[in-house]
Amino acid sequence: MRFTSEQRLDDGVxxxxxxxxxxxxxxxxxxxxxxxxxLILLGHPGGLRxxxxxLAARARGSVAAGYAAAxxxxxxxxxxxxxxxxxxxxxxxxxxxxxxxxVDDEIVDRLxxxxxxxxxxxxxxxxxxxxxxxxxxxxxxxxxxxISIGVRLAVVEPRISAAILFAGSFVPRAMFDEARxxxxxxxxxxxxxxEGNDRQQALDLFDAxxxxxxxxxxxxxGHTGVPxxxxxxxxxxxxxxxx
Amino acid sequence: MRFTSEQRLDDGVxxxxxxxxxxxxxxxxxxxxxxxxxLILLGHPGGLRxxxxxLAARARGSVAAGYAAAxxxxxxxxxxxxxxxxxxxxxxxxxxxxxxxxVDDEIVDRLxxxxxxxxxxxxxxxxxxxxxxxxxxxxxxxxxxxISIGVRLAVVEPRISAAILFAGSFVPRAMFDEARxxxxxxxxxxxxxxEGNDRQQALDLFDAxxxxxxxxxxxxxGHTGVPxxxxxxxxxxxxxxxx
Numbered sequence: 001m002r003f004t005s006e007q008r009l010d011d012g013v014x015x016x017x018x019x020x021x022x023x024x025x026x027x028x029x030x031x032x033x034x035x036x037x038x039l040i041l042l043g044h045p046g047g048l049r050x051x052x053x054x055l056a057a058r059a060r061g062s063v064a065a066g067y068a069a070a071x072x073x074x075x076x077x078x079x080x081x082x083x084x085x086x087x088x089x090x091x092x093x094x095x096x097x098x099x100x101x102x103v104d105d106e107i108v109d110r111l112x113x114x115x116x117x118x119x120x121x122x123x124x125x126x127x128x129x130x131x132x133x134x135x136x137x138x139x140x141x142x143x144x145x146x147i148s149i150g151v152r153l154a155v156v157e158p159r160i161s162a163a164i165l166f167a168g169s170f171v172p173r174a175m176f177d178e179a180r181x182x183x184x185x186x187x188x189x190x191x192x193x194x195e196g197n198d199r200q201q202a203l204d205l206f207d208a209x210x211x212x213x214x215x216x217x218x219x220x221x222g223h224t225g226v227p228x229x230x231x232x233x234x235x236x237x238x239x240x241x242x243x
Numbered sequence: 244m245r246f247t248s249e250q251r252l253d254d255g256v257x258x259x260x261x262x263x264x265x266x267x268x269x270x271x272x273x274x275x276x277x278x279x280x281x282l283i284l285l286g287h288p289g290g291l292r293x294x295x296x297x298l299a300a301r302a303r304g305s306v307a308a309g310y311a312a313a314x315x316x317x318x319x320x321x322x323x324x325x326x327x328x329x330x331x332x333x334x335x336x337x338x339x340x341x342x343x344x345x346v347d348d349e350i351v352d353r354l355x356x357x358x359x360x361x362x363x364x365x366x367x368x369x370x371x372x373x374x375x376x377x378x379x380x381x382x383x384x385x386x387x388x389x390i391s392i393g394v395r396l397a398v399v400e401p402r403i404s405a406a407i408l409f410a411g412s413f414v415p416r417a418m419f420d421e422a423r424x425x426x427x428x429x430x431x432x433x434x435x436x437x438e439g440n441d442r443q444q445a446l447d448l449f450d451a452x453x454x455x456x457x458x459x460x461x462x463x464x465g466h467t468g469v470p471x472x473x474x475x476x477x478x479x480x481x482x483x484x485x486x
Contacts, residue, residue: 192450203446211463212463213463213470214462214463215460215461215462215470216435216461216462217458217459218449218458218461219457219458219459220454220455220456220457220458227456227458229483232479233476236472236475236476236479240472
């Protein structure tokens with residue numbers, strides 16, 4: 001990992017951009033931590049630059065609550081090389097949505113499954129490196145989307161102790177089987193009026209998770225309208241499970 | 244209102260039993276409030292004596308967070324006179340549940356609608372008196388069940404500014420129309436594995452509420468298994484809307 005920039009934000013949070021091989025990422029840490037703090041991985045739909053304002057706001061909230069926060073670019077997003085197959089799946093998805101019809105499972109599979117396959121090892125590699133930093137200690141939480149990436153991480157990565165999953169994207173059928181294998185505490189966020197999201201599928205996925213402690217927080221509003229108070233609720237969830 | 248007993252609990256909370264006419268109730272207030280505190284009405288399914296341990300625990304949490312809490316017995320419950328019609332409806336409900344079949348809307352109507360009609364004016368009368376006490380100031384929140392009582396109160400009682408509703412009981416069809424008229428901020432609690440509760444009906448009711456701010460918190464476990472952390476989440480919800 002190579003740090004490429006460092007700045008101190010107005011609230012004292014230290015923001016560092018880094019690259020891990022050819023993967024760009026951002027790390028936010030407290031001004032002067034007296035002891036190593038738990039790490040929260042901030043999931044997102046891809047496109048770090050476009051997502052930056054919202055990611056930075058979430059990160060500041062996490063740091064204020066006593067965590068480090070980090071994120072990396074997704075494969076095929078931002079400045080990273082495009083995958084022709086993913087681009088084709090994305091175009092097929094857009095066509096299906098524009099036609100107003102339901103989206104074929106086959107398109108969702110082509111779009112999401114390769115993304116999960118490619119992204120999850122990268123998040124794990126980022127964890128390997130981030131956890132060697134003296135200011136960061138375990139345990140680790142995951143917060144955000146793409147929900148299928150969060151599900152796979154929760155299944156395969158024992159260092160992730162709890163997750164806040166944003167049920168706001170298409171979920172391949174196969175991920176429901178993986179969801180049953182998830183046992184860590186979960187808080188699942190659902191935007192009730194998210195037009196691009198299948199509400200019933202989100203409820204079914206919540207039902208499928210194998211975790212003994214899982215809470216669904218459904219709020220009004222569209223995809224990007226998650227209320228600010230969910231940041232606080234998320235910090236309290238992680239406080240119960242990461243501290 | 245006549246206070247019939249007063250005791251100081253181990254955490255300093257002042258617990259007073261009272262009667263309002265022939266309605267018994269309990270009031271919990273902070274040890275020595277320096278200013279009037281908002282009031283939280285604790286809803287319950289009826290039977291103050293049986294419900295006391297859980298009500299007192301909820302009340303202590305509310306008082307610790309800076310509120311007064313109060314509850315009154317429901318019509319036909321505890322030591323209050325039984326209504327033969329309600330007893331018959333309750334027996335019919337038990338029979339329908341024992342037979343494993345769905346419960347006729349007609350039984351639910353007979354059980355719940357007269358209860359709402361009788362209880363809501365009593366809760367409002369209790370508010371009239373409680374709000375005259377020097378240690379209590381507005382605004383008022385409602386927290387708990389019977390959810391139909393909470394819905395009606397939210398519609399007809401302008402002094403109630405926010406409500407946490409427990410979606411754990413049978414809801415007459417007519418209450419869905421009232422739910423559409425609710426505009427105050429809501430937090431709705433749903434126990435995902437509550438066997439005696441219709442999960443889909445609870446989701447439909449959540450959908451029906453007219454409130455711009457409404458949040459569903461669904462947790463694992465049965466009817467009585469609401470996780471302890473929902474007490475904290477409830478206090479934070481009320482802190483946003485009652486303070």
